[in-house]
Amino acid sequence: MALVSSTPLLRAARANGYCIGAFNVHTLEMLQAVVEAAEELQSPLIIQSTVGTVKHLGADYIAAAATVASNRSSVPIALHLDHCSDFDLIVQCIRAGYSSVMIDASHHSFAENVRQTAKVVEVARAAGVNVEAELGKVGGVEDEIVVAENEALMADPGECAEFVRLTGVATLAPAIGTAHGIYKGEPKIDFDRIRAIAAKVDVPLVLHGGSGIPEEQVKRCVSLGMAKMNVATELRIVFSDAIKEVFAANPEENDPRKYMVPAKKQLKLAAMEKMRMCGSTGRADDYRTWLK
Numbered sequence: 140m141a142l143v144s145s146t147p148l149l150r151a152a153r154a155n156g157y158c159i160g161a162f163n164v165h166t167l168e169m170l171q172a173v174v175e176a177a178e179e180l181q182s183p184l185i186i187q188s189t190v191g192t193v194k195h196l197g198a199d200y201i202a203a204a205a206t207v208a209s210n211r212s213s214v215p216i217a218l219h220l221d222h223c224s225d226f227d228l229i230v231q232c233i234r235a236g237y238s239s240v241m242i243d244a245s246h247h248s249f250a251e252n253v254r255q256t257a258k259v260v261e262v263a264r265a266a267g268v269n270v271e272a273e274l275g276k277v278g279g280v281e282d283e284i285v286v287a288e289n290e291a292l293m294a295d296p297g298e299c300a301e302f303v304r305l306t307g308v309a310t311l312a313p314a315i316g317t318a319h320g321i322y323k324g325e326p327k328i329d330f331d332r333i334r335a336i337a338a339k340v341d342v343p344l345v346l347h348g349g350s351g352i353p354e355e356q357v358k359r360c361v362s363l364g365m366a367k368m369n370v371a372t373e374l375r376i377v378f379s380d381a382i383k384e385v386f387a388a389n390p391e392e393n394d395p396r397k398y399m400v401p402a403k404k405q406l407k408l409a410a411m412e413k414m415r416m417c418g419s420t421g422r423a424d425d426y427r428t429w430l431k
């Protein structure tokens with residue numbers, strides 16, 4: 140089937156108390172691996188690319204590959220642009236066929252974040268594309284930010300409600316204590332804050348920094364209203380480690396069709412594990428109820 144907007148997928152997830160894994164991919168094999176995982180578990184899927192990957196591969200190549208994967212697949216798949224602060228690039232990705240985009244203006248003031256997000260919502264709405272925005276500031280790529288000491292970075296529940304009202308954004312990523320990258324200890328998730336935000340905001344919420352969050356914490360986040368979990372670093376490590384193992388055992392290997400095989404398999408298994416954690420297995424048809 141054709142790529143679908145992530146809006147109905149995520150509304151169905153929030154309404155039914157599960158979460159959808161959104162996996163960052165950087166190569167064709169990574170994209171194929173996460174699609175195979177979704178197909179095998181009959182799970183809805185969000186494929187993501189970062190701005191860096193768009194620059195590396197091209198939005199058109201990525202959208203073409205995701206479209207082929209989706210056309211061949213029996214499960215609903217959305218293609219999402221992760222963390223983008225460049226309006227023109229967002230438009231380029233929508234034109235290329237992305238069905239979901241994130242405008243990240245969280246480093247600006249609240250008013251400017253509202254202004255930029257509303258502008259993207261207007262463009263995306265015409266194309267039937269989902270928009271995600273961020274409030275507060277999710278910790279950096281390195282796991283250096285101890286969130287308890289950086290309360291100012293957390294999303295404020297009242298502001299979240301105001302933000303959704305002013306922008307009309309369909310999905311919201313509030314900073315609640317997770318961070319991008321691998322955690323050194325356990326993540327310090329502010330569950331009360333998720334509860335307070337979810338009480339005020341009925342759009343699906345997005346959990347960033349999904350790598351390394353223990354299963355029981357993921358489940359708690361989902362039970363409180365998180366409907367999308369972004370996972371990037373962990374999958375990249377699994378994929379790369381499998382390639383390193385091939386070369387450690389056989390330094391002469393020079394056929395990508397061979398050394399990519401174990402990497403693809405390990406990535407598929409890792410994605411399946413996250414889907415089970417998210418509770419999205421067997422949920423491929425739920426979104427139909429939420430199509431307009």
Ligand code: 13P
Pocket residue numbers: 163221222318319320321346347348349350369370371372373
């Ligand atoms: P991780 O790299 O920690 O999995 O975070 C992914 C993410 O949130 C992308 O937006």
